[in-house]
Amino acid sequence: MISGEMWTSIGSVLASLMFLWAMFKQYFPYDISRFFQRYGHKLVSFFYPYIQITFHEYSGDGFHRATAYVAIQRYLAANSSGTANRLKADSVKDTETLVLSMDDQEEITDEYRGVRVWWASSMTTPKAQSISFFPREDDKRFYTLSFHKKYRELVTKSYLTHVLAEGKSIAVKNRQRKLYTNNKKETWSRYGRTMWSHVVFEHPASFETLALEVKVKMDIMNDLITFSKGKDYYAKVGKAWKRGYLLYGPPGTGKSTMIAAMANLLNYDVYDLELTSVKDNTELRKLLIDTSGKSIIVIEDIDCSLDLTGQRKKKGKDGESEDEKDAVKKAVENSGTDDGSKVTLSGLLNFIDGLWSACGGERIIVFTTNYLEKLDPALIRRGRMDKHIEMSYCSFEAFKVLARNYLDLEFHELFQRIEELLGETDMTPADVAENLMPKSAEEDGVSCLNCLISALEDAKVAVAKAKEEEKLKAEEEEKRKAEGEEKGKSEKKEDLKEKSGEETSGSKDVKENGAVVI
Ligand SMILES: Nc1ncnc2c1ncn2[C@@H]1O[C@H](COP(=O)(O)OP(=O)(O)OP(=O)(O)O)[C@@H](O)[C@H]1O
Numbered sequence: 063m064i065s066g067e068m069w070t071s072i073g074s075v076l077a078s079l080m081f082l083w084a085m086f087k088q089y090f091p092y093d094i095s096r097f098f099q100r101y102g103h104k105l106v107s108f109f110y111p112y113i114q115i116t117f118h119e120y121s122g123d124g125f126h127r128a129t130a131y132v133a134i135q136r137y138l139a140a141n142s143s144g145t146a147n148r149l150k151a152d153s154v155k156d157t158e159t160l161v162l163s164m165d166d167q168e169e170i171t172d173e174y175r176g177v178r179v180w181w182a183s184s185m186t187t188p189k190a191q192s193i194s195f196f197p198r199e200d201d202k203r204f205y206t207l208s209f210h211k212k213y214r215e216l217v218t219k220s221y222l223t224h225v226l227a228e229g230k231s232i233a234v235k236n237r238q239r240k241l242y243t244n245n246k247k248e249t250w251s252r253y254g255r256t257m258w259s260h261v262v263f264e265h266p267a268s269f270e271t272l273a274l275e276v277k278v279k280m281d282i283m284n285d286l287i288t289f290s291k292g293k294d295y296y297a298k299v300g301k302a303w304k305r306g307y308l309l310y311g312p313p314g315t316g317k318s319t320m321i322a323a324m325a326n327l328l329n330y331d332v333y334d335l336e337l338t339s340v341k342d343n344t345e346l347r348k349l350l351i352d353t354s355g356k357s358i359i360v361i362e363d364i365d366c367s368l369d370l371t372g373q374r375k376k377k378g379k380d381g382e383s384e385d386e387k388d389a390v391k392k393a394v395e396n397s398g399t400d401d402g403s404k405v406t407l408s409g410l411l412n413f414i415d416g417l418w419s420a421c422g423g424e425r426i427i428v429f430t431t432n433y434l435e436k437l438d439p440a441l442i443r444r445g446r447m448d449k450h451i452e453m454s455y456c457s458f459e460a461f462k463v464l465a466r467n468y469l470d471l472e473f474h475e476l477f478q479r480i481e482e483l484l485g486e487t488d489m490t491p492a493d494v495a496e497n498l499m500p501k502s503a504e505e506d507g508v509s510c511l512n513c514l515i516s517a518l519e520d521a522k523v524a525v526a527k528a529k530e531e532e533k534l535k536a537e538e539e540e541k542r543k544a545e546g547e548e549k550g551k552s553e554k555k556e557d558l559k560e561k562s563g564e565e566t567s568g569s570k571d572v573k574e575n576g577a578v579v580i
């Protein structure tokens with residue numbers, strides 16, 4: 063049985079003969095050269111039942127690296143480093159990690175659905191190395207894929223799609239993620255600055271370390287993963303590929319941490335949009351267009367960023383409908399007027415679900431707020447903000463996650479007391495985490511748990527005291543009210559008495575008058 067490698071060698075010999083023939087055929091009479099031309103190819107394909115596809119590094123224009131070549135390179139780097147003998151080490155831009163890939167003139171085999179294929183990386187160097195005023199022609203690299211012709215259909219239709227998709231997803235995984243923040247418009251073109259400045263995004267938060275009920279966590283993770291894989295679904299139902307999340311809850315409950323965990327889970331960039339430094343709706347739209355796909359656009363503390371609610375309420379008071387459409391219409395009209403803060407509710411709504419938001423791949427938009435009730439219903443209705451997530455005070459389940467993270471403790475007898483206390487008082491995960499952090503080298507897990515218990519007890523006492531004070535205040539208020547009412551009643555009585563006195567004298571008059579009249 064002749065192996066694939068041997069077939070490749072036979073093919074290479076025949077291909078070389080064909081090459082020689084192509085060079086010297088002009089020295090032969092026309093009829094002979096036509097004969098060899100015709101039967102030479104047949105002979106090669108008879109002895110060499112393999113097909114070869116070549117992928118060049120540079121596209122036709124010679125300037126751009128071909129996307130297929132780059133994807134194949136990534137795929138082979140991931141699949142070849144274990145099998146190829148000669149490897150090439152490259153450092154990826156912006157990172158310190160080395161990526162190993164097969165070296166030039168190296169060959170590896172790959173298997174797909176039981177079919178074997180061969181990849182070879184080759185390079186042609188320019189023939190003349192003479193000194194010239196013109197730039198020297200660069201080395202040309204290419205990959206050659208060889209496979210048996212009976213698998214033509216499988217390889218061209220399925221295997222190559224698989225290689226390109228894999229290569230792309232490896233690129234996404236390896237890329238350095240960024241955290242962007244918007245610049246003020248005045249600086250956009252100065253010093254070569256763009257609309258967004260970025261730093262490397264390296265937040266360590268993950269869903270594993272996030273203190274949250276497991277059920278809620280799983281639900282959010284499933285939602286995010288379904289979204290990120292939903293390209294075809296969104297196309298099928300005719301919806302723009304984006305999803306809105308509203309995270310609400312008191313300070314220190316992990317809203318920002320959750321955003322970082324989301325970005326880490328999906329491998330997305332984060333655009334932290336500071337609305338107060340955006341001048342108007344047009345600027346807002348420009349910023350949106352300048353974001354890339356696979357990103358999370360975050361507007362933190364949305365209630366503080368804009369007085370969106372105020373605008374609406376004012377209009378409502380003026381007697382206009384508070385209906386969502388009306389609000390949008392009014393805001394559109396307002397957006398033309400020059401009234402200081404010019405990012406309007408309509409601008410923001412358009413930003414979220416306007417046509418532009420669908421440009422360039424999947425996007426997640428996250429709003430955070432401490433006060434859900436302060437937000438305009440138009441802003442948070444389903445479809446715009448698809449998922450509302452309440453980040454609340456630390457539950458016992460959330461505490462267990464923190465104890466595992468901070469103290470490596472799965473269980474301790476003090477947990478029971480902590481469970482009781484957490485049921486009786488509200489403490490944010492940020493405060494619980496702070497108490498679980500050892501303050502000195504001597505402090506161990508148990509002393510941290512005791513520290514948390516005493517903080518919880520203090521909080522319980524403080525809450526009870528506050529409640530007592532509130533109760534006293536309410537009672538005083540009630541008393542004052544009752545006294546006021548009593549006073550009011552007696553004053554009323556006096557008034558009535560006076561009035562009735564006047565009335566009796568009045569009716570007398572009338573009578574008298576009447577009598578006079580009569
Ligand atoms: N649910 C949580 N899980 C793990 N750590 C948390 C959680 N909540 C808070 N923390 C810790 O507390 C710190 C503050 O949390 P974070 O900034 O996420 O709160 P926030 O809800 O965004 O607050 P704010 O409303 O003030 O912006 C974080 O650095 C994190 O270490």
Ligand SMILES: [Mg+2]
Pocket residue numbers: 317318319362430
């Ligand atoms: Mg925050």
